[in-house]
Amino acid sequence: MYFEDEDEDENESVASILLCSLRSFVAKKSGVKPLNCYTCKLTPEQGASLKTFLEQAGFAFREVPYAAFAGDKGKVGVVFYNSGKLVVQGKETREFVEFVLEPEILKEAKLGYETVLNPDLLLPRLGVDESGKGDFFGPMCVAGVYVNAAVIKAWEDAGIRDSKNISSDKKIGELAELIRETPGCVTSVVPIGNDAYNRLHAKLGSVNAILAWGHARVIENLLGQQSRMNPPPVRAISDQFSRSKSTVERALMSLGKGIELIQRHKAEEDAAVAAASILARHEFVSRLKQLGNTFGVELPKGASTATIDAGKKFVEMHGVEKLGMVAKLHFKTTQVVTDGGSQ
Numbered sequence: 001m002y003f004e005d006e007d008e009d010e011n012e013s014v015a016s017i018l019l020c021s022l023r024s025f026v027a028k029k030s031g032v033k034p035l036n037c038y039t040c041k042l043t044p045e046q047g048a049s050l051k052t053f054l055e056q057a058g059f060a061f062r063e064v065p066y067a068a069f070a071g072d073k074g075k076v077g078v079v080f081y082n083s084g085k086l087v088v089q090g091k092e093t094r095e096f097v098e099f100v101l102e103p104e105i106l107k108e109a110k111l112g113y114e115t116v117l118n119p120d121l122l123l124p125r126l127g128v129d130e131s132g133k134g135d136f137f138g139p140m141c142v143a144g145v146y147v148n149a150a151v152i153k154a155w156e157d158a159g160i161r162d163s164k165n166i167s168s169d170k171k172i173g174e175l176a177e178l179i180r181e182t183p184g185c186v187t188s189v190v191p192i193g194n195d196a197y198n199r200l201h202a203k204l205g206s207v208n209a210i211l212a213w214g215h216a217r218v219i220e221n222l223l224g225q226q227s228r229m230n231p232p233p234v235r236a237i238s239d240q241f242s243r244s245k246s247t248v249e250r251a252l253m254s255l256g257k258g259i260e261l262i263q264r265h266k267a268e269e270d271a272a273v274a275a276a277s278i279l280a281r282h283e284f285v286s287r288l289k290q291l292g293n294t295f296g297v298e299l300p301k302g303a304s305t306a307t308i309d310a311g312k313k314f315v316e317m318h319g320v321e322k323l324g325m326v327a328k329l330h331f332k333t334t335q336v337v338t339d340g341g342s343q
Contacts, residue, residue: 038088038097042105047080050105054078056167057100095269103159122149124229126222126236126259127272128215131163131280133207136307136333137299137326138288139193142214143279144222144236145179146186146229147272154182155271162268163281176282179275186228188221189283190214194291198324207330208242209251216251223255235260239267291326299326303333311337 042050051069054061059071059078070079075091088096125147132140158178166172180187192200192214200210219236226232236256238248240263249261267273285301292299297314300306311333315323320338327334 036089036091036093038093038101040086040101040106041084042080042086043084046105047084047086050078050080050086050101053100053104099161099165103161121271122152123235124148124231124233125270125272126219126233127267127270127274127276128218128236128238129163129268129273129277129280130211130214131277131284132288133211134303135284135288135301136303136328136331137301137310138284138291139191140197140210140214140328141189141191141280141283141287142211142218143189143276143283144187144218145272145275145279146222146225146233147275148184148229148231151182151185152271154184155275160271160274160278162274163277164268166278166281169285172278172282172285175278179279184230185275186222186225187279188218188225189279190217190221191283191287193287194324194326194328198329201328201330208247211241212248212251215248216253216256219256219259219261220253223259233259235262237262237264237267237270237273239263239273240265295322295326297326303331307333308336 047068054069054071054073057073059073061069061071064070064079066082068080068082070077072078072090076088076093076096077090078096079087081087086101088101126144127147128142128144130140130142132138158175160175160179163172166175179185192210197210200213201207204210204213215238222236223233236259238261242248245261245263248263252261268277288299288301295314295318297310297317299314300310311323311327314326315337323329323334323337327337
């Protein structure tokens with residue numbers, strides 16, 4: 001999809017590396033953030049680890065001459081040649097290198113020039129994100145994180161990235177602890193329990209309205225701790241979950257109205273938002289487990305067949321009237337669980 005076949009001729013191999021290097025150089029000099037091509041050497045062990053990751057992440061594998069394996073997903077393609085050379089190419093190359101290759105395979109950060117080319121990455125700011133929005137069981141949790149240049153530097157090799165790219169709950173917990181213990185980092189988490197969530201949905205009428213309230217509440221909580229922030233934040237960044245950016249802007253409270261709010265798609269690429277996503281996910285996973293222990297039913301994440309089975313078991317044990325204590329009742333799953341309808 002992204003690559004031409006590798007010839008055994010050494011000159012062609014060198015030319016391939018030079019081409020990638022030239023593209024990267026041009027991208028850097030022009031200030032363009034996307035890195036469209038990346039090459040490096042992997043050990044056989046690293047190559048095996050990468051292949052395992054690609055399999056688990058759902059990459060589509062294909063045959064490439066002289067390659068041990070090659071796979072594509074979304075806007076990134078990966079080829080690992082028998083020589084040990086790895087080539088990553090496509091519009092999502094930077095994301096793959098920073099959030100998968102470096103923390104999971106290489107165990108080191110090599111793209112260290114980002115903060116030089118883009119000083120905004122070191123600006124003091126707030127990042128906000130949520131977890132549990134698409135899960136039938138459990139609360140919705142919104143988290144916020146304040147970062148400054150020192151915090152960002154402290155996280156360079158820590159693997160702080162979008163929680164959706166971290167499959168292990170144990171790893172989420174470890175990173176959440178690291179984030180909270182990082183000197184200079186200030187955090188806030190607002191869990192919206194199921195009872196409160198269901199009342200808010202009945203009152204506000206949409207998930208986006210609840211999200212807007214949660215994001216605004218977290219920003220307000222963080223700005224209430226400005227005495228701990230040095231220097232003070234210049235902006236707050238969050239994912240744009242609503243078609244209209246005014247949805248969150250209208251929900252901002254007194255302190256929140258005094259800070260620049262930036263909403264954009266893929267906001268989790270920002271370290272502050274990525275850290276917030278980890279804290280939110282950790283809070284969600286922890287509270288979901290607590291709910292399961294309290295009611296004696298294992299409550300799965302997401303909304304699937306396993307979710308329906310667990311919901312029916314819960315209703316059998318505790319009755320329909322208590323379902324709202326553990327579930328988001330506006331989901332179609334509620335009807336399936338309570339009256340046997342089809343989802």
